[in-house]
Amino acid sequence: MKNPLKKFFDDTKPLFTGDGKYKKYEPIWDATKTFFFLPSVKTLVMPFVRDHLDLKRYMSIVILALLPVTFFGIYNTGYQAGIGAGESWSVTRCFLIGAWYVLPIIMVSYVVGFAWEFLFAVVRRHNISEGFLVTGLLFPLTLPPTIPLWQVALGISFGVVIGKEVFGGTGRNILNPALTGRAFLFFSYPVSMSGDVWVAGKHLMDGVTGATALSVTGAGGQSITAALYDAGYSLGRLFTGFVPGSVGETSALCCLIGAAILMVTRIANYRIIIGGIAGFVITTIIVYLIPGGQDSWSNAGPFYHLCAGGFLFGISFMATDPVSAPGTNPGRWIFGAAIGFLTVIIRVGNPAFMEGVMLAILFMNVFAPLLDHLVLKYKSSKRIPNV
Amino acid sequence: MKILKIPRGFDLNVAEQPDLSCTHLALPSSLGCCAGDIPHIRPKLLVKEGQRVNTGEALFTDKRDTTIQYVSPATGQVKTVIYGPRRRLMEVVIATESEDEYVEYDPVDLNGIVGMPRDELVACLKKGGLWQGLLRFPALDCAEPDHSPAMIIVAMDGNDLFSPRPDIILKDNIAAFEAGMAILRRFSNRLSVVCRESSLEGIWEIGRSVAEQITHTAPDIYPAWHPGAVLYQIKQQAAENNSWCIRLDHLVMMGRFLLSGRYPVEKIVTITGPGERQPHMRVRQGMPLSALVGKIPGNSLVTTGRFNGRILEKDAHIGLFENTVNIIEAGPGEEMFGFARPGLDKPTLSSTFLSSLFRRPAKMDCTLHGEERACINCSYCERICPNDLMPAFIMKALHADDLEDALALGLMDCCRCGLCSFVCPSKIELTQILSDAMDAYYKDKE
Ligand code: SF4
Ligand code: SF4
Numbered sequence: 058m059k060n061p062l063k064k065f066f067d068d069t070k071p072l073f074t075g076d077g078k079y080k081k082y083e084p085i086w087d088a089t090k091t092f093f094f095l096p097s098v099k100t101l102v103m104p105f106v107r108d109h110l111d112l113k114r115y116m117s118i119v120i121l122a123l124l125p126v127t128f129f130g131i132y133n134t135g136y137q138a139g140i141g142a143g144e145s146w147s148v149t150r151c152f153l154i155g156a157w158y159v160l161p162i163i164m165v166s167y168v169v170g171f172a173w174e175f176l177f178a179v180v181r182r183h184n185i186s187e188g189f190l191v192t193g194l195l196f197p198l199t200l201p202p203t204i205p206l207w208q209v210a211l212g213i214s215f216g217v218v219i220g221k222e223v224f225g226g227t228g229r230n231i232l233n234p235a236l237t238g239r240a241f242l243f244f245s246y247p248v249s250m251s252g253d254v255w256v257a258g259k260h261l262m263d264g265v266t267g268a269t270a271l272s273v274t275g276a277g278g279q280s281i282t283a284a285l286y287d288a289g290y291s292l293g294r295l296f297t298g299f300v301p302g303s304v305g306e307t308s309a310l311c312c313l314i315g316a317a318i319l320m321v322t323r324i325a326n327y328r329i330i331i332g333g334i335a336g337f338v339i340t341t342i343i344v345y346l347i348p349g350g351q352d353s354w355s356n357a358g359p360f361y362h363l364c365a366g367g368f369l370f371g372i373s374f375m376a377t378d379p380v381s382a383p384g385t386n387p388g389r390w391i392f393g394a395a396i397g398f399l400t401v402i403i404r405v406g407n408p409a410f411m412e413g414v415m416l417a418i419l420f421m422n423v424f425a426p427l428l429d430h431l432v433l434k435y436k437s438s439k440r441i442p443n444v
Numbered sequence: 445m446k447i448l449k450i451p452r453g454f455d456l457n458v459a460e461q462p463d464l465s466c467t468h469l470a471l472p473s474s475l476g477c478c479a480g481d482i483p484h485i486r487p488k489l490l491v492k493e494g495q496r497v498n499t500g501e502a503l504f505t506d507k508r509d510t511t512i513q514y515v516s517p518a519t520g521q522v523k524t525v526i527y528g529p530r531r532r533l534m535e536v537v538i539a540t541e542s543e544d545e546y547v548e549y550d551p552v553d554l555n556g557i558v559g560m561p562r563d564e565l566v567a568c569l570k571k572g573g574l575w576q577g578l579l580r581f582p583a584l585d586c587a588e589p590d591h592s593p594a595m596i597i598v599a600m601d602g603n604d605l606f607s608p609r610p611d612i613i614l615k616d617n618i619a620a621f622e623a624g625m626a627i628l629r630r631f632s633n634r635l636s637v638v639c640r641e642s643s644l645e646g647i648w649e650i651g652r653s654v655a656e657q658i659t660h661t662a663p664d665i666y667p668a669w670h671p672g673a674v675l676y677q678i679k680q681q682a683a684e685n686n687s688w689c690i691r692l693d694h695l696v697m698m699g700r701f702l703l704s705g706r707y708p709v710e711k712i713v714t715i716t717g718p719g720e721r722q723p724h725m726r727v728r729q730g731m732p733l734s735a736l737v738g739k740i741p742g743n744s745l746v747t748t749g750r751f752n753g754r755i756l757e758k759d760a761h762i763g764l765f766e767n768t769v770n771i772i773e774a775g776p777g778e779e780m781f782g783f784a785r786p787g788l789d790k791p792t793l794s795s796t797f798l799s800s801l802f803r804r805p806a807k808m809d810c811t812l813h814g815e816e817r818a819c820i821n822c823s824y825c826e827r828i829c830p831n832d833l834m835p836a837f838i839m840k841a842l843h844a845d846d847l848e849d850a851l852a853l854g855l856m857d858c859c860r861c862g863l864c865s866f867v868c869p870s871k872i873e874l875t876q877i878l879s880d881a882m883d884a885y886y887k888d889k890e
Binding site: 091097098099100101102103104105106107108109110111112113114115118184186187188226227228229321322323324326379380382384385386429433436437440441442443444 | 582679680681682685745747749750751752753754755770772774775787790791792793794795796797808809810811812813814815817818819820821822823824826832834836837851852853854855856857860862863865866867868869870871873875876
């Protein structure tokens with residue numbers, strides 16, 4: 058028996074292709090169809106056999122790697138709301154409350170973002186690239202759960218249109234679209250994005266704020282680690298992620314699981330992640346060894362730095378976006394290491410921007426083509442010329 | 445003997461290996477001389493439909509060098525002349541007669557080959573329709589006899605994973621092989637004879653003297669044994685860029701031709717496809733596809749090399765440069781939620797399907813498994829390229845019309861193995877883009 062869904066697409070095909078009535082909307086029809094049914098046209102030119110990996114699979118793996126942080130983020134939002142309400146909630150309740158806050162953000166991000174994608178696809182008459190499947194989920198994960206939904210819509214619009222489509226769409230963008238959107242919100246609406254995240258519970262019980270770990274400083278000669286401990290940020294908590302913060306970034310553990318999935322499947326280039334963590338750790342050790350600053354983050358040491366804030370999230374999921382990262386291997390090492398370095402420098406050097414990683418990645422995105430250019434020049438000079 | 449190492453390539457386990465036995469196929473009612481598989485040629489027809497030709501008589505030539513001839517594999521009437529797009533000559537089909545009448549030349553023995561003036565040798569091979577077996581890098585056009593190449597690579601194995609085994613080609617042809625090597629020595633004193641690791645044992649068994657001349661073995665990772673990949677592995681200076689290469693079966697044909705004075709009409713062909721393993725086949729040059737394979741499963745593709753051959757239509761004839769026929773099925777069609785399946789049955793060089801954990805025989809099909817998208821800079825193509833190229837960057841340079849950059853990045857080192865297109869998740873036709881650019885550049889320079 059024929060699959061009814063397949064029948065539907067077969068029946069509607071004449072409307073959208075060739076001289077069909079809705080020819081204009083072919084990309085939308087195509088994207089919907091190929092979402093359900095993997096396209097399988099015959100090869101026309103050599104090689105006649107092809108690998109099974111395509112962009113849909115590629116992006117699906119990224120989504121898979123994002124699932125741990127997403128689910129944990131949902132749970133943690135509920136959990137923090139519970140703390141905000143001064144009660145201890147059951148796991149299910151945490152999940153449900155968390156989902157109540159987070160799912161609308163994700164939905165708005167996807168719906169608004171896809172609307173833009175469809176619009177550009179129809180106007181430019183090309184097929185819809187799968188890249189947005191990832192951007193649409195990455196973006197909400199970088200936001201605090203209490204963000205107003207209209208800001209979500211605005212941010213993703215900015216990310217898709219300015220971060221990607223003005224460059225010519227997926228594959229041509231210089232910046233990571235999700236981060237572009239976030240940076241836009243960060244600078245336009247600093248209140249909703251600031252380090253003092255209003256935890257989700259404020260709607261239930263007003264006036265509870267939670268400062269994120271990165272905005273803590275030790276007062277009056279207290280060391281930074283002690284101050285963090287007093288504020289409820291023990292290293293264990295920061296590692297597992299039961300702390301307030303943006304939806305996806307709090308759990309170092311889940312980010313590492315995601316990074317592992319990406320590296321094992323070779324979807325993300327391990328050079329960026331390893332290089333990034335190495336650069337980051339080395340820089341934190343160096344600033345740790347520089348005397349002074351007992352009470353500030355410069356003295357927190359690599360572990361606190363790694364587990365607090367969004368570095369692991371950024372280096373695993375944002376920096377590894379292949380389009381905006383360099384395309385050469387030496388370039389990737391440098392790119393990763395520079396992000397790690399810059400993140401720490403921004404964190405310690407300018408406490409006003411606690412989230413150094415966002416700026417570090419965007420900054421290095423801009424330099425990625427230059428890194429590639431230098432590597433290519435070098436590589437060309439090493440080849441036996443053949444002209 | 446040196447062992448070549450190739451850092452990357454296609455090493456999936458593909459079933460479908462042909463059987464090592466060899467059967468003889470009878471003379472079919474028609475044979476063809478094909479121009480479709482000859483690189484760069486501008487064919488010029490020399491015969492008319494209805495004209496009777498002898499075996500070894502010239503059918504068409506190359507406008508660029510009319511001394512090179514492409515000759516008839518059979519005796520009989522010219523049945524049809526088939527043209528392709530833009531009236532490019534594709535095939536000359538001969539209705540065969542059961543008895544061959546050969547165009548006869550004076551046989552030359554080994555000493556004769558060594559003693560003969562070089563011009564005469566070249567003229568003889570050109571007239572005999574065999575000179576074109578010698579190809580010149582980088583564009584793999586016919587060798588130019590007045591060049592002295594830095595090196596000649598003799599490839600014992602063919603272009604496909606399952607091209608005929610050298611020991612089967614060499615059977616009863618050892619003398620011809622020696623004669624062929626003697627011819628090559630007239631043009632270069634550096635001969636690199638390369639065979640696949642797995643072919644070596646068979647060659648030792650068939651003839652010590654042949655095996656002792658092998659200079660390099662290549663691992664069984666496609667395309668390690670391709671002349672282009674081999675050249676890249678062993679070349680040390682730019683002068684070697686214009687080396688020559690020849691495939692074992694052409695070398696043997698040259699030798700046989702000189703030793704016997706007749707056009708050698710035999711060739712060994714392998715047929716791979718799903719289902720039963722087929723034996724090697726000893727057939728005539730220019731066999732029609734229909735006589736080689738019985739029923740072709742509907743919807744499948746028939747090619748002469750799964751990575752770098754051409755598509756054979758139902759009525760096509762095998763060309764001089766082709767000695768393997770792959771029947772590739774179309775696969776299961778559009779799968780629901782194909783992107784989310786675990787994929788135990790989906791062979792891949794990436795690690796994104798469960799199949800990558802097991803080395804089960806891979807079932808390849810002839811579909812694209814996706815749609816073309818913009819390049820996402822993933823470097824999969826770089827990771828697979830046997831010749832250390834970065835196909836994505838070369839492609840971008842070409843799109844920006846920056847030929848200088850593309851050349852500096854090694855465009856002309858591409859051996860057209862097809863692996864970059866094979867792996868690209870965005871389904872970009874990298875090999876075709878590079879290959880077209882190489883040909884265009886070569887044509888410009890000529
Ligand atoms: S560029 Fe592509 S076709 Fe050329 S050698 Fe590399 S992988 Fe093979
Ligand atoms: S494999 Fe395809 S998508 Fe990836 S870098 Fe190469 S050309 Fe681009």
